[in-house]
Amino acid sequence: MSTPVRRQYLSIKKQYPETVVFFRLGDFYETFDDDAKAVAKALDIVLTSRRVAKNQRVPMAGIPHHAAENYIARLIRAGFKVAICEQIGSQPINGLVPREVTRVITPGTVVEGNLLADNENNYLAAIIIRQQRAGIAYVDITTGEFAATQMENTNIERLVLNEITRLKPAELITPDAASHQPAAPLNIPHSLYEDWRFDLDHARRELQNHFDVATLNGFGLQGKPLAVQAAGAVIQYVAQTQKQALNHITRLNVYSTDSFMDLDAATRRNLELTETIRGGSGPGSLLHVLDKTITAMGGRLLRTWLHQPLLNVEALNRRLDAVAALAGATLARSDIRTRLKTVADLERLTNRVSQGIALPRDLQAIGRSLDAVPDIQAIINAEAAANLADFVGQLHPCNDVVSLINAAISDEPPAVLSKVGVIRPGFSAELDAIIAGSRDAKVWVAGLEAVERERTGIPSLKVGFNKVFGYYLEVTKAHSERVPPEYIRKQTLVNAERYITPELKEYENLILNADERQLDVEQRIFKEVCAQIAAAAERLLATSRALARLDVAASLAEVALANNYVRPQLHTGDSLHLVNARHPVVEQMPLRDADGLATTFVPNDTQMSAEALIHVITGPNMSGKSTYLRQVALIVLMAQIGSFVPADRADIGLVDRIFTRIGAQDEIHAGQSTFMVEMVETAAILSQSTPRSLIVLDEVGRGTSTYDGLAIARAVVEYIHNNPNIRAKTLFATHYHELVEVAKTLPHVRNYNVAVAEEGSRVVFLHKIVPGGADRSYGIHVAQIAGIPKAVVDRANELLEQLEGSADFREQKEKARRVISGVQMSFFAPETHPLIDDIKALDIDSMSPLEALNTLYKLKQRAEE
Ligand SMILES: Nc1ncnc2c1ncn2[C@@H]1O[C@H](COP(=O)(O)OP(=O)(O)OP(=O)(O)O)[C@@H](O)[C@H]1O
Ligand SMILES: [Mg+2]
Known part of the structure; x- marks a missing residue:
């Protein structure tokens, strides 16, 4: 017969089969059996054993409860879930202290500071996919943000993937593996959550109970059953894991992905919005350039903005007005930023209070943060002309909360609640x-x-x-x-x-x-104080949202001034006009020319419209084609989050999507051939873009043989150009010089190339985009710069010369040209005679007299056939 504690443990463990149970025994959390083995291994702690019955011992591994946070963090990172089973009260009942699981910690429901990044949200997300529709809901229990959406599309998996890429949740729950499918490549911890949790009626009831409402229509959920299902599942999951967190999930924001620019996973990655392609979050990303926010809330909000560009001119102009106002008021801006330095993470702190996990110093930090509010209000109000106060929104000084905290909490309270000295003398x-x-x-x-x-x-x-x-x-x-x-x-x-x-x-x-x-009394008083502060949570959260907006606008203003940005003029037309535009990230990097000398970034203009719809950009390797393409996309994106942009002038017709495809060479994919990936992604663009989209194609078609690549490139350009449902503004960089021929037959295609200066044998890349097509690659020149041994470079030049002189080479060039012009005929001109095509395609200038004669003979022969 096992001991009563053992029986108690087993009955609790039975309810949490997939979870490591931390079983409180005195000052320790103990784990048993298989849990103990796994934990001992993962945490590198001693595996002991415990006697649980006569002649029976089981594996046991324990950690001191005061050090638990650290160990839990490591377990969560290692992919475990942890159920915390506490002793309830101190009085044994029938000789046994009652115990129950008070919370389950999973990646999406952690509240521990050391598991959270300050500037990132920690989302738990639920996905449910049914035919062509999907519901997504997510919550950040550290901030109380709760949102849901329903989407419909013939390619629903793509939309789901886009949204999940944006959110980067810490944990995903789905009713079935199929709903998880689209997110699978993202490598996010994923749990199958019971089917019935997603059941519509059940989910609706759970939400209604939670919000204590009779109908969900007030949330805008009518007609969105899948959003209800996903949101209901999220609420249940939180209730099961972090019951206290439910208290401050007081709002549900039902949103539509239609109000935001559509950015797919590949585009977010290619444009290096928040991370570089290599996966780093430091220098190299757009966020890194734009983020001069001071508060954690501001940092999170900027990240959110960056991943959700807007589609509405008025909304964007409100943001831009605020940025302009702050950019124009240097003194006010610097005062505001100085004051923001004393503002802690008010949003998460407030939620810690609501959840009953706040510590004395958290309250002090709330008090300190609120102290800054009246000053900030005064500064903002002094800038009345700019409507800045309206933009920022409700800032509450919350004097009641400040006085309460000042009165109740001592000057230097202990870090933990288990020590006396928290409450200030004179308060009670x-x-x-x-x-x-x-x-x-x-x-x-x-x-x-x-x-x-x-x-x-x-x-x-x-x-x-x-x-x-x-x-x-x-x-x-x-x-x-x-x-x-x-x-x-x-x-x-x-x-x-x-x-x-x-x-x-x-x-x-x-x-x-x-x-x-x-x-005892101090703890009771502390709880009471927390309850009073929690009652002010709405005001505190509104204030922290306002501070975040102010912080972001001030940060964008700061960056705009530091980097010489200009306010973009936004409109709903189809043109895009940039003067002296720069790449926001590359221009920040130290640049060197071929001789290793420091240089500055060369600005470029862009002029796109329905007339000049597709720009084909040719130019040597390393001349700046890719940089230019991304520069245009990034500037449009920056404008649509409400940022100033790196240019002297920018008139931008809002775009509904930005698509980027980068030729295979830059990317490594597991399992799929690079060319396959490229084609799949290109297919997606062709099916989803609209006349309001911006498409950036960098070397698409490069992953296959020249002729296939050329043919595909040509066909893609034609399709975009001719299909009235697409006609999207497109930038197409290519190595295939033959592609410049396309402009001859497609009226809205424009050729550009990157200027090169040849000074004797030296080649200088000017990085300047100029009209017209290029005709040389300078690949060997680049090889030389890269440090390929001189002997190899010389030999390559020799071979190239021989090759260019050979009949074989010219024939190939000819064939390539025919791929372009041949396709063109079949598509756009009435049937003409192939012989005439061939004559047209002859490059007489490059023929030797003998070749010309031979060609003439051949033509005559064919004409006689
Ligand atoms: N406008 C510019 N001003 C100054 N330097 C630039 C500019 N654009 C690009 N560069 C420099 O040239 C380098 C190569 O640029 P990029 O990768 O855009 O060339 P590319 O033409 O796409 O080359 P490839 O054909 O090999 O893909 C950049 O890393 C940058 O250092
Ligand atoms: Mg390139």
């Missing part, structure tokens, strides 16, 4: 009485010896203390007869007796229990 009469009582009692006891010697006339009377009897009065046997009658004898020693008095015991009581009572 009850607490003060306990502390004063204990102090008085100590004084009284300290003075007792003298008092009693005097009173009894026993000079050797001593006051002492031991653990068994507490305080006592000791009188040597020689003086026994002078002991007063009220002394109660407690202990007899060889030559002394020890006594107590009722009064002494009373004082002793005051002294001995004082700490414990003080702790």
Whole structure:
């Protein structure tokens, strides 16, 4: 028969089969059986054993409870979920302390500071996909943000993937593996959550109960059953794992992905919005350039903006107005930013308070943060002209909260609640009485010896203390007869007796229990204070949202000034006009020319419209084609989050999507051929872009043979150009010089190339985009710069010369040209005679007289056939 504790453990563990159970035993969290083995291994701690029945021992591994946070963090990172099973109360019932699981920690429901990145949200997301529709809901329990959407599309998996890429959730739950499918490549911890949790009626009831409403229509959920299902599942999951967190999930934001620019996973990656292609979050990403935010809330908001560009001119102009106002008010801006430095993560702190996990210093941090609010308000209001205050929104100084915290929390409270000294003296009469009582009692006891010697006339009377009897009065046997009658004898020693008095015991009581009572009362008061602050959570969260907006706008203003950005003029037309535009990230990097000398970034213009719809950009390797393409896309994106842009002038017709495809060479994919990936992605673009989209194609078609590549490139350009449902503004960089021929037949195609200056044998890349096509690659030149040995470079040049001179080479060039012009004929011109095509395609200038003669013979021969 196993011990009662063992039986208790097993019955709890049964409810959490997939989860490591941290079972509280005194000062330790213990794990048992397989959990213990796994935990010991993952945390590198000792695996011991515990006797659970006669002749039975089971594996056990434990960690001290005060160090748990760190260990839990490591387990979560290693992919475990952890159920915290606490002792409830301190009184055993039938000899057994009751225990229950108070929270389950999963990647999406952590609240521990050391598991969270300040500037990133930590989302738990649910996905459900049914035919061509999907519901997505997500929550960040550290901030209280809760949102849901429903989407519909013939390619629903793509939309789901886009949204999940944007959110980068810490954890995903789905009813079935199929719903998880689209997100699978993202490598996000994923749990199958029971089917019935997603059941529509059940989910709806759960949401209604949670928000205490009779209908969900107020949230805008009518007609969005899948959004309801996903949101309902999220609420249930939170209830199961972090019940306290439910308190401050007070709003559900039902949104539509239609109001944001559509950015797919590949585009977010290619444009290096928040991370570089290599996966780094440091220098190299757009966020890194734009993020001069000071607060954690501001940092998170900027990241959100960056991943959700807007489609509405008015909304964007409101943001741009705020940025402009702050850019124009240098003094105010710098004052605001100085004040923001004292603002802590008010959003997460407020939620810690609501969840009942706040510590004394969290309250201090809230107080300190709120202190900044009146100053900031004053500065903003002084900038009345700019409507800045409207943009920022409700800032509440929350004086009641500040005074409460100042009054209640001592100046230097302990870091934990298990120590006394949290509550400031003077705040609670009850607490003060306990502390004063204990102090008085100590004084009284300290003075007792003298008092009693005097009173009894026993000079050797001593006051002492031991653990068994507490305080006592000791009188040597020689003086026994002078002991007063009220002394109660407690202990007899060889030559002394020890006594107590009722009064002494009373004082002793005051002294001995004082700490414990003080702790009890302090904890109770702290809870009450937290409850009062939690009642102000709405105001606090509104304030933290406003501070975040202010922080982001001030940051964008700061960046705009530092980097010479200009306010973009936004409109709903189809043109895009940039003057002296730069790549926001590359221009920040130290640039060197071919000779290794420092250079500056060369600005470029862009002029696109329905007329000049497709720009084909040719140019040597390393000349700046890719940089230019990304520069245009990034500037449009920056404008559509409300940022100023790196240019002297920017008139931008809003775009609904940006698509980028980067030729295979830059990317490594597992499992699929690079060319396959490229084609799949290109197919997606062709099916989804609209006349309001911006398409950036960099070397598409490069992953296959020249002719296939050329043919595909040509066909893609034609398709975009001719299909009225697409006609998207397109930038197409290519190595295939032959592609410039396309402009001859497609009226809205324009050729550009990157200018090169040849100074003798030296080649200088000017990085300037100029009209017209290029005709040389300078690949060998680049090889030389890259440090390929001179002998190899020389040999390559020699081979190239031979090759260019050979008939074979010219024939190939010819064939390539025919791929282009041949396709063109079949598509756009009435059937003409192939012989005429061939004559047209002849490059007489490059023929030797003998070749010309031979060609003429051949033509005549074919004409006679
Ligand atoms: N406008 C510019 N001003 C100054 N330097 C630039 C500019 N554009 C590009 N560069 C420099 O040239 C380098 C190569 O640019 P990029 O990768 O865009 O060339 P590319 O033409 O796409 O080359 P490839 O054909 O090999 O893909 C950049 O890393 C940058 O250092
Ligand atoms: Mg390139």
